[in-house]
Amino acid sequence: MPTLLQKLFSKRAVGNGSARDCSTGAEQRWASAEFDLAQIRLIVYQDCERRGRQVLFDSKAIHKLDASEPTADETKTPPNRSGACHIGSQANEKDKPPTYQYTRPASDVNMLGEMMFGSVSMSYKGSTLKIHHIRSPPQLMVSKVFSTRFGSSSTSGSTNTLQDSFESMSQTFPSHTSSSIGVRHVPSAPLLFLARSASFFAAHSNPVDMPSRGHSEDGDSGIARSASLSSLLATPQPSPGSSFSSGCASSYQRRWLRSQATSLQHGPMPRWNAEEMFNLSDESCSSNPAMIRRKKIAISIIISLPEREEENHNFQEFFFSHFPLFESHMNKLKTAIERAMIVCRRIAESSQRVQVYLCRVMEALGEFRMTVWNLYMAPRISEPVWLSMISQSAERNLLCQRFLKEMSLLMEHGVKSQFLSALLTAVLTHHLAWVPTVMPSNLPPIKPACQKPTSQTVDLLAKSHPYNPLWAQLGDLYGALGSPVRVCRTVVVGRRRELVQRVLYILSYFIRCSDLQEHVQPQGQKDNPANPCTSPTTDPNPANERIGEKTFPPPPDPIKPIPGTFMEQNDETLSTDTNSTNTPTGLEANTFRPECTEMGPECFGEHVDSVGGGLEHILANQSPLLQRVQFHIGSPREVENVGQAGGLTGMGCGGRGLDRKLHQRLLTDIRRNESSDSALGDSDDEETSSREMYMAAEQTEYELPLPSSQVESRASVNHFGRSLLGGYCPQYMPDFALHGISSDLRLKQCLMADLEHTVLHPALDEPVAEALCIVADTDRLSVQVVTSQRQMCEGGRLGRDVMVSNLIHTLITSVLQLYALNIAADFCVMHLEDRLQEVYFKSRSLAEYLRGQTRVHVKELGLALGIESSDIPLLAAVASTHSPYVAQILL
């Protein structure tokens, strides 16, 4: 009899009901289609001033020679849907590594080389990213082009270079058998090439291996454009006078900084990871960074797209929305290739050198393929509790009941070891996105009283200063809200599927992120505003041919815009309020009304509210845009007062109206928390410059209405909240914020390297000081935290055991006792949120206590603030999301 949990996990399972064994059938698969490992091809290309272009690797041109071991050839045997993609372990177990042969390169490599490097070489020293879409056969190509760096190693000046080897090889071609010498595997030490000491504030120190740009200290410090780290310097400190800060303050701050850090208005800015090179300098020798030859290396991943249109579309949507993860794995691949090249240089014998190189690169490619396959195909939690509660408020009661029932069961199961308390202590300490969701809002609630309101300030910010919501979500899931920035994942290990799934289900309530909605133009919309030549009435009319350019009205009067935009020729959905003037020469200014001409600030809102675009509407509406099924992009054009043309000052006042209001709201929400930040510097210059830019823009351009279009809103499928909460997976996954596995074998192999990689190449696109992984073992009922800052613990253990926070333990206990007393589940969950809010308030006290303290008296904390030593790590982490100085004091 299937358990409730199995039903939950299978609710949206994709698949055609084929005979999947019950061990995998219970969870949702992400992809609806097969994905073949051979669909991923790797090309390494070199572009050298002296030698021209040369293919250094092409997986399509590499064949495994030993046919007696077909199982190891992963490209030939893609894993079946229910199974994991296992690679590498077999090869390691064999005494003899596979032998590869490099055959004639594929016919398309020249073209691909052109695409990677471009027809004209660029002298830019940093790395370049490119993505191409190849139409036939349909493929996506992602390339990273690097400048190379050589160290003055002992092998310098020798001829032991890879291209020499290839050249000598191609001479012996096709007598390939002679070069097929098996090479013993070099033990694959997980030590990473660029590994640097990850101290707590690693991001502050200059990464030694990175070449210096030499023009600006900030540019190299790694903190220049980091939203979260800069918040460390300048986050408003909560003022003691206010009893609480706005709930959205820290979320808002993070997003605002991101929008600024990626703003086009500031022009290109050097970033924390700007100059990444292809490093061929030997670590063991003193490298000379000055030795940069004019040589570039491109690494390209080519993914064959599915033939079927829908599968193709689905994969592309997934690929582009999850690009940061793909890129992170490409970086890992690049590091492996660097190492392969360095290692093989030391080998004197040419064919052996090639074998070492090919083996290592093939192994790295195998890893990459498997990771991508798993990322796309692994099962997900079909109903993550938190996101489901946000999006399906109608089912809230049911969800609460399920959630508490599962939690009670788990509590009973691990009661002796305090397993659940330990796990939640760790999760709440490191996946910090729950904190903003309990920080009290100080805005009046609208209807569903006492339920959590959506953040209105963040809503407004997203509209006026767009940032990437996917980025925000990724940071939420990894818990990157504190300072210094740390990212965390949680892996639940256990042989009992049901138990692991129960843990995952429960954690999907505590590991939180925002929900994303996508707004799309309906299919087959006739008059898409992207189309500049919509109407058939714009048939070319020779008489008008050159008029468009010659009869522009003279510029002096900016109030009179030029007539006859194409918009008016659109269909009735758009044109009802616009005077159609098909005669382009008609200069009757008053027949055409630009929207929003002359509204004084006080009349704002009166004019713009009926269709839903006005600010008043937004403020009155609990969650603008989000819950309506349809709305318009673009402004309503219902301004009827033609006669109000007059001064110039009114142009765009609607915008300033909103700006003013937004400003006020944010001032009250944010600035109230700022006590004395002016000490950090004068911000006036900055403000005036951006203001000037905005004002300067209000010159004399002809104003045209902003087109609007029909929009359908739907829950976004391809977002991290859905994709990074994994189910019970066949194998350990390095990307998931949460997932379960049956065995920790591979986890033990990969985890440290993955964590170090995360610090070096965070998918989050901002510097990360520390990467962590919570490993919960349901068989042993243990919870450990593994960190990138610590090498293997004694006794082969991965990490440290978690100290149970008393606060969390009593919290869970009392919530579950309430539930046991038959109090409505809905209320129990509300109580749980209240208790989490208490944790937040406690963190405020701790932060305030630490503010004036040089030494922490743990005993005093316990006596005076009720903060026990077991609670300190949790509370300090929570406090660092609103009071960044806490981390500095505690260390």
Place this chain on the structure above:
Amino acid sequence: MNALVALCHFCELHGPRTLFCTEAVHPPSPSPPQPGSAIPGEREREGDREGEGLTMRANSSATQRADMCEGCRSLPASHPGFVSVDGETGIRYLSHQHPRQPQLFSVVRQACVRSLSCEVCPGREGPIFFGDEQHGFVFSHTFFIKDSLARGFQRWYSIVVVAMDRIYLINSWPFLLRHLRLTIQSLQNTALKVFDSEQCVCPQRAVRMNSAFSPAVFPHQRSGNAARSLTSLTQHSNLWDSLHSSFSWLLKACGSRLTEKLLEGAPTEDTLVLIERQTEQEEEMSGWDGAEGGGSNPQSCQSESVQAKDFQFDDGTQEDLIGPKFKSLRHLRQVLGTADFRQLTWHVLMGNQVIWRGADPGLIQSAFNVLKALLPVGCVRAVQYSPHYEEAYRCNFLGLSPDVPIPAHVSSSEFSVLVDVLNAERGCVNPVSDDDILSLYQFHISSANTQPTDKGPTLLNKLEVALSNENLSVEVVSLCLLCLKEEWMNKVKVLFKFSKVDGRGKEDTQKVLALLGATGPGEEDNVRLLKFWMTGLSKLYKSHLMTAVRGGERTLSQ
């Protein structure tokens, strides 16, 4: 979207050119920029932009304009450009031939050159993403436009979308591709019609075949027609207005393609009560306006309004008063002494009536302000300073002038405490400072209460530990108090739910009290506190629980 869109053209005479550019100008930052975050755009441009493989350095628009032909131009030099304003957000979409923001000029130029001269797209038409941290990131789509007079009968264009947020730009690939294809196909189709009609009139192939070896074939020598404008190729007289609208829309739609639903915590009970009182007050005010002169009791009106006002202008009113004041609970404790302070605060927390009688209303008010912090907002009913006694049901904080008699039923009640503020006997005329309250006054506390006040409630015990620890600043103590109050308020909610909403029996209630940690030493006081605080819950919360429980039971029975 934090990006710009530009139409670029590979001119047969002049190479890659930016024709038309739509940029989004955002309103000035709503939040003060952070000095530490190194955001300023003023940072010096890096010098190493020189030495590009190509001559990619941004020419000034002036020098570029000198060698421009029809094909390299969109708007005439005298044209002011276009603007569209998004009234909701204040974002302005500006279109000109070149970007207005100087720092973007070279970025766009670079994108244009790379899209048309450097990057290779199979089939020459299609999407590419490229870019780096120094030059920005570009989504480019190249395409041909038919031209009966051009070499090969077509001209090469690209539309580039430039942004610094490479992740978002890549995330947007499917969206941009879908919509730019519409734009491009629309331009191509329109131009194709023009091409066909021109070919009907004068088939160029034949013309060219006939003059096969004439030097006039070379485009730069075909005077005048060498480079036709896109307007001419499409015969779309309002092409640039239309493109402005399309590009502006694209930027807006791409920026709002994804929206976040981000939750924050529910407001605290104190916030809810404040809002409720404010609303009530506003309603009453409007009610009085109508009833004025109608014989309502002005006295009660006054005290009501003082009381309501008191919540919002605590600090303001206190600062208006001169003379000595209590500044904090710790200060009050120092002045009264620990024993009296304990007794007084115990009464406050139990919900007993606290009466202060004295000649200095400012001092009394400051005492109330400090003491009120012990309670949830909903439990505070204060009459600051009254010429006569007010009943306990009307107020739990009552200030009285020295000569007001206390009724016998009050002075004999265990549910009230009286603090008499007496002039200090020393009669010091010039007090050393306002702080020195004891040099001016003596305090005498009396109550008919016989209960011990030193056992509970737990909240008070914990608070006293914090107050007595001089290491803790006043701010820490007040946050500590806030934590304690929230903690006990959450217990209050549970008890309310349990006893008032669900109507559970005594036995069950005792279980709940135990799991809430309200039992044990001081249990009696804890329970009294919980019961008193229950009266301070917001109406909103109570009614929510009343309705929610019905909803919940329905689902349970299903």
